[in-house]
Amino acid sequence: MITIENLSVEYEDGTFALRAINLKVCDGDSIAILGENGAGKTTLFYTMLGLLKISDGKILVNDIELSSPTLKQIRSQIGLVFQNPDDQLFMPTVEEDIAFGLRSYGKSEEEINKKIRDIAERLGIVRLLKKAPYKLSGGEKRLAALATVLAMEPQAILFDEPSSFLDPRSRRTVINLLKEIRDTKMIATHDIDLAWELCDRAIILSKGEVVAEGSIEEILKNENLLMKYGFELTTRSQTDRRF
Amino acid sequence: MANGNTVIHKLHPYVKSVVLVFYLIIVLSVSPYQFDRLAPFILFPAVAISFAEIPFRFIFHRILPVFPFVIFAGLSNLWFDRRIAFFMDSLPITYGAVSFITLILKTFLTVSAVLILLTTTPMKSLTDFLRRIKIPELIITQIMLSYRYITLLVDEVSVMETAYLLRSCGKQRIELKHIGSFIGQILLRSYDRAARVAFAMKCRGYGNISNISSSNPLKPVDILIGLGMIGLIFGLRVWDISGVLSRLFL
Numbered sequence: 001m002i003t004i005e006n007l008s009v010e011y012e013d014g015t016f017a018l019r020a021i022n023l024k025v026c027d028g029d030s031i032a033i034l035g036e037n038g039a040g041k042t043t044l045f046y047t048m049l050g051l052l053k054i055s056d057g058k059i060l061v062n063d064i065e066l067s068s069p070t071l072k073q074i075r076s077q078i079g080l081v082f083q084n085p086d087d088q089l090f091m092p093t094v095e096e097d098i099a100f101g102l103r104s105y106g107k108s109e110e111e112i113n114k115k116i117r118d119i120a121e122r123l124g125i126v127r128l129l130k131k132a133p134y135k136l137s138g139g140e141k142r143l144a145a146l147a148t149v150l151a152m153e154p155q156a157i158l159f160d161e162p163s164s165f166l167d168p169r170s171r172r173t174v175i176n177l178l179k180e181i182r183d184t185k186m187i188a189t190h191d192i193d194l195a196w197e198l199c200d201r202a203i204i205l206s207k208g209e210v211v212a213e214g215s216i217e218e219i220l221k222n223e224n225l226l227m228k229y230g231f232e233l234t235t236r237s238q239t240d241r242r243f
Numbered sequence: 244m245a246n247g248n249t250v251i252h253k254l255h256p257y258v259k260s261v262v263l264v265f266y267l268i269i270v271l272s273v274s275p276y277q278f279d280r281l282a283p284f285i286l287f288p289a290v291a292i293s294f295a296e297i298p299f300r301f302i303f304h305r306i307l308p309v310f311p312f313v314i315f316a317g318l319s320n321l322w323f324d325r326r327i328a329f330f331m332d333s334l335p336i337t338y339g340a341v342s343f344i345t346l347i348l349k350t351f352l353t354v355s356a357v358l359i360l361l362t363t364t365p366m367k368s369l370t371d372f373l374r375r376i377k378i379p380e381l382i383i384t385q386i387m388l389s390y391r392y393i394t395l396l397v398d399e400v401s402v403m404e405t406a407y408l409l410r411s412c413g414k415q416r417i418e419l420k421h422i423g424s425f426i427g428q429i430l431l432r433s434y435d436r437a438a439r440v441a442f443a444m445k446c447r448g449y450g451n452i453s454n455i456s457s458s459n460p461l462k463p464v465d466i467l468i469g470l471g472m473i474g475l476i477f478g479l480r481v482w483d484i485s486g487v488l489s490r491l492f493l
Contacts, residue, residue, distance in 0.1 A: 051442045072448060080446045087439040090391050092366035101447030130365075134394040152447065 001026055002048070002078075002156060002184070006057035009040075009047050009208075017043040018208045020057070025156070025184060032195035032216065033188040035205035036230045041188035042083065044205070045158045049080055062155075076105060079154035083161040085141035089133035094125065094144045097133065101152045119151045123177065139170025146177065156184035163191045192231055196220055204229050247363065251295035255461050256368035257375065258469035263360050265473050269480045270352050275342035276328065279486070281352065283479045287472075288355040295363045302362075306354050310347075317346040366390055388440070399432055 002025040009018040018040050025031060033041045046052045048059055050071045059066040061074045082088040091097040095116055102112045120126045123143050128136060136144060142162070149157060162178065163171045171194075178185065178198050189195055195202060195216065202219040204212040206229050212219060219225065226232070251259075266287060273280050292299055324339035361369075366387065373383050403425065407417055417425055 046442065049446055051445060075446055075448055080443075082439065082443055084439070086395060087436065088443045090388060090440045090443060092387055092390050096367055096387075100444075100449075104448030132394070133391070134398070148447065 001060075001062060003060040004048070004057070005060070007044075007047065007054060007059060008056040009043060009052055010055040016208050017052075018047065021208075021210055023203065023210070023213075025186065027155070027184055028182065029201060030185040030199045031187070032199035032202040032219075033186060033205060034190070034192075034195065034202055034219070034229070034231065035188075036190075038207075039205040040208040041205055042160055043208070045080055045160055045186070045188060048158065049075055049078060076152065077155045079149035079152055079157045081145055081149050081157065081159045081162060083164055085138075085145035085165075086133070088145040088148060089141060091133075093130055093132055094136070094147070095129040097144065097148050098129075098151045101148060105152070115151050119147045123147050123150070137170075138165045139167065139173065142166060142170065142174055143177075146174075150181070154183065156186070157181065159185065159187045159189075161189055161191075162187060163189065163194050190231075192220060192226075247295065249295050249363075251291055251359075251363045254363075254468060255465035256364045257372050257461060258465045259360055259364055260369065260372045262469055262472045262476070263356055266356055266476050267353050269476050270349055270356075272480070273345070273349070275345045276338060278341060278345040278348055279489075280480075280483065281345065281348045283484045284352050284476075286479070287476065288352065288359060291356075291359045291363075295359065297359065297362055302355050302358050305358055306351060309350060309354055313346060313350045317343040320346070392437075392440075395436065396429075396433060399436070400429060403429065403432075 002023075004021055004023040004025075007018055007021040008016060010016050021044065023031075033044065035041050043052060047054060048066070050066055050068075054066070061077055064070050064073060066074055089097050091100055098116050098119060099112050102115060107115070116129065117126075120129055123146065125140070125143050125147060128140055128144060133141060133144060142165075159178070162174055166174060175194055175197055178187075185198070187195065187199060199216050202212075202214065202216050203210050204219065204225070211229065212222075212225055266284075270281065270284055288302075292302060320339040320342045321337070322339065324337060324342060326338045327335045328338045328341050329336050370383050370387060373386070374380070404417065407421070407425070408414065411418075
């Protein structure tokens with residue numbers, strides 16, 4: 001379980017990136033973090049992994065408070081899939097990239113090889129293992145980036161705009177894969193249809209503050225709310241209203 | 244190309260790396276005034292390129308960018324060392340010219356040998372070797388990141404250049420007056436991306452990478468081939484093969 005209590009993150013110039021965020025994420029939850037560009041979605045994820053400094057409040061992961069001594073433990077429990085896979089794939093081959101996190105946590109070579117094989121088969125990327133990340137297509141990079149995180153078997157996974165840069169077919173592949181993941185998920189996205197399909201709860205962030213929270217239906221069927229925070233109505237909500 | 248199936252590809256990476264280091268030392272140890280002694284060493288890259296089935300053009304294109312720097316560095320030899328070494332017919336050849344040719348030859352031999360190793364050996368095997376010889380993990384990570392990052396940087400430059408040229412009324416290249424801001428932007432974007440890559444590394448526990456053991460054990464035949472190659476290179480250095488051949492045929 002992840003508990004965020006009164007979390008604020010302030011930049012050096014005094015502006016708030018996040019202000020007094022409260023959120024409780026139970027095991028198995030799937031939560032959409034919605035918001036315009038610059039609303040603080042990525043900042044929230046970075047802060048949850050200790051990449052940005054907390055100005056006020058606290059983050060608890062399974063009752064362990066995020067702090068310097070617990071960083072390693074918390075990062076092994078929460079995985080982050082970056083918006084741009086090029087930021088995430090930094091090793092010469094996909095295979096080495098998947099192995100990177102496992103090696104960092106001291107797994108044996110035998111275990112690493114087994115996990116690489118398992119995850120590659122699960123995501124259908126065995127043929128990509130020996131390839132250099134820069135040679136992959138956008139969809140393949142996304143799958144490879146996902147593999148690097150899934151291989152570490154975190155209890156919760158944070159997805160930052162998982163459908164960005166993808167064509168419709170690759171987007172569908174990624175959505176289907178995310179559906180299969182039973183772990184706790186937090187998905188930062190502008191893609192309302194994706195949120196509808198994958199999440200059961202949603203929060204809307206605006207200028208670093210939570211401005212709405214509720215079930216996915218409550219949030220995504222509230223036309224006024226969506227329009228106010230810069231979203232277009234989903235095709236599904238429109239269809240629901242039509243019939 | 245590093246995952247080929249030729250004899251050179253199959254040779255153990257440790258053996259290839261050790262032979263390469265020995266080859267580099269031997270080639271660099273040749274006196275700057277004995278360019279004829281370098282001739283037999285062409286055998287090594289020539290045979291390796293042929294056995295590894297690497298197109299010569301591939302290696303040649305990658306060596307070319309190095310030559311302007313080497314030629315620039317070697318030009319001073321031509322200017323400062325004007326003592327006459329020998330006459331070719333009536334044309335005096337200076338020691339400066341001889342050392343200049345030696346420098347070019349050494350560059351060709353050493354860079355092509357390194358390129359052959361990189362082309363026939365997966366990066367993972369090379370980094371395994373570096374770990375085995377106790378090179379600090381920080382340096383190995385730097386090498387791996389550089390290898391990956393260069394391609395990202397090239398992409399970044401290419402995207403910016405395209406964006407520039409599309410809005411520059413048919414100009415063929417970036418104008419001098421814009422080079423400063425262009426480079427500045429590349430550096431800023433690179434810095435930004437480097438920060439995000441560092442975040443990605445931290446998220447996956449960077450900081451305590453353990454040493455890894457190679458899953459590819461060293462076989463006796465690899466050791467024998469390695470010793471044979473080292474012996475051959477040593478022999479080429481000790482015995483003046485080119486001198487013997489020239490005495491026989493000239």
